[in-house]
Amino acid sequence: MAEPRRRGRGQRPGQRPGQRSGQRPGQGPGQRPAGKAKIATDPARTAALAVLQAVRVDNAYANLALPTALREHDLSGRDAAFATELVSGTLRMRGTYDAVLGACVDRSLNKVEAKVLDALRLGAHQLLSMRVPPHAAISTSVDLARARVGAGAAAFTNAVLRRVSEHDLETWVDKVAPDRAKDPSGHAAIAHSHPRWVVDELRKAVGPDQLEDLLAADNQAPRVTLVARPGRATTAELPGEPTAYSPYGVVLDGGDPGGVDAVAEGRAGVQDEGSQLVAVALAAAPLEGPDRTWLDLCAGPGGKASLLAAIAAEGGAGLVASERQPHRARLVARALRGSDGVLGVVAADGVRPPYRPGSFDRVLVDAPCTGLGALRRRPEARWRRKPDDLLELVLLQRALVGSALDLVRPGGVVLYATCSPVLAETEGVVRSVLAGRSDVTLEDAAPLLPQVPDAAGPLPGTLQLWPHRHGTDAMFLALLRRG
Incomplete structure (x- = not known):
């Protein structure tokens, strides 16, 4: 009876000597296993993640990077609106979400890979501020982490977001924000997602009685306002309601401003x-x-x-x-x-x-x-x-x-x-x-x-x-x- 071939340390049965674990026969080092499909991710969430990365890495402005991402992923209508809310909401509430994520992670967020942190923030926004079912928010964020980083990042993302999903936003703020009476600026910074120094500057400008109203207004997505350039367009030809104070303004009643004829022709604009x-x-x-x-x-x-x-x-x-x-x-x-x-x-x-x-x-x-x-x-x-x-x-x-x-x-x-x-x-x-x-x-x-x-x-x-x-x-x- 022939003696079984010895396996090298960590070598699986049937694995050739020198062949790495997980490497199929005929596959060279660093090559994707034959037939392994690219991980599918949700297009709207993928576009949102790309914008967050552009803001973080390239100092891009989100409102300029977003249209490019929407075009690249062929998003329109509800999908484009969903991606837009993901980007703007995640950026607005980043300070609050980071405090929550910090309470759910066993290390400093500075030690979490930036790509993974982007996915975690997107997931936190869906869980805490959008009407996305928890299983969908978590599973799609896990897919993003797996596609961008790998299986380990996916498992980490799954564990962290499951902890985030244990409480609603109000409960989390109560848990992670400083006491309002003892540290009003610290509490406002976490509760309303502004850096502490910005809170302090805005307090000086608007006064303590209106500070929280101002911080809350900063976190509300503004409606799109159009301007009719006099001599070239009138407010009557723009869709929407006239603005309260400007004689040239109209609050758009929905839809893409680029689809308004006067805007497309340069006779009106977004302002x-x-x-x-x-x-x-x-x-x-x-x-x-x-x-x-x-x-x-x-x-x-x-x-x-x-x-x-x-x-x-x-x-x-x-x-x-x-x-x-x-x-x-x-x-x-x-x-x-x-x-x-x-x-x-x-x-x-x-x-x-x-x-x-x-x-x-x-x-x-x-x-x-x-x-x-x-x-x-x-x-x-x-x-x-x-x-x-x-x-x-x-x-x-x-x-x-x-x-x-x-x-x-x-x-x-x-x-x-x-x-x-x-x-x-x-x-x-x-x-x-x-x-x-x-x-x-x-x-x-x-x-x-x-x-x-x-x-x-x-x-x-x-x-x-x-x-x-x-x-x-x-x-x-x-x-x-x-x-």
Whole structure:
């Protein structure tokens, strides 16, 4: 009787010497076993995971990465809406979900592979904030982890999400958030998914009594608002209800805005009502003398410039749109294509502009800022911005306002606007500019938007819009007149 062939250490019966465990005959090292099918994953969830990775790895903006992912996975209708909610909801509530996941994992989340953590966050959102059956939320997240990482990650994801599913969101917040009375900022940071430093800055801006209302509003998905560019479109031809405060706005009643003829033709666009009101306010500022030449000093990507140019054209004026970054200047040019009232689009640094002093009658400075007033639409901004960003941004904002005041003629006006309620970017910038210039006065901006209630800003005469009060981004406006 022949002696059985010896097996090497760990060698299975029938396995050739040198053949790795799990490797079929004829399969080289590193090759997929013959006939092994690619793991199937749900397309909507796969698209959402791709967007989360783009935001994390490439610093992409979710609202720009999402349409690409939807096209790549051929998603439309309800599937596209599902993927959109997965992305935006997961990004908004990441702070809360990470606290919950941290309580369900036996290690620091920093030691969990980033791809796996993305899948866990998507699963947590489905379990805690969407009406997805637990078995579906868990099994599809496990599939994502298995396809992207491997079997070990799949088992880990399954175990963690099963623990997450043991409680609802309210119960989890009670378990993982600091005591509200002892640490109000810490509790609000977890309960409303904002970094603690952002909570502290917003508390200073809005006050403790309205803080939680503001944080809650930041986590509500905004409705799509359209703008009819005057002279090119009317609100009557846009589907939806007129906005509360802007004469040019309509709240879309559902569907894809790209399917609206006026939007597809560039006669209308998608624009938050707060941004529309910035253009309305600048155009409404009283002016003595000539009113022919307007400037948008930080025009990218072109939304406010498009509305300003249309308003300027109706009054016989024209707009120069200036943007420092060439690729954003190209976006401005595209947005203004076909518009009346456009004097030119220039790629130029607003701090060192190529224009003669006193060349303009009206100037808009929609300055780069933290963007903490637009967290409904750009939820990832709360995790991307850091406290150290403030100083650099404030210095830039002061320089841009100073430059704009040099460019406007005596008697002309500069409207300083930021999509942020942070006091250093609003009151602080205006106070600094006024302290450094004797030829500038702060005008009362309230008469420019008399239809907007309860909008007094941190300095007398300034305006501050709020998501929880006005349903807009938190836009700040200050009107400065050069003497």
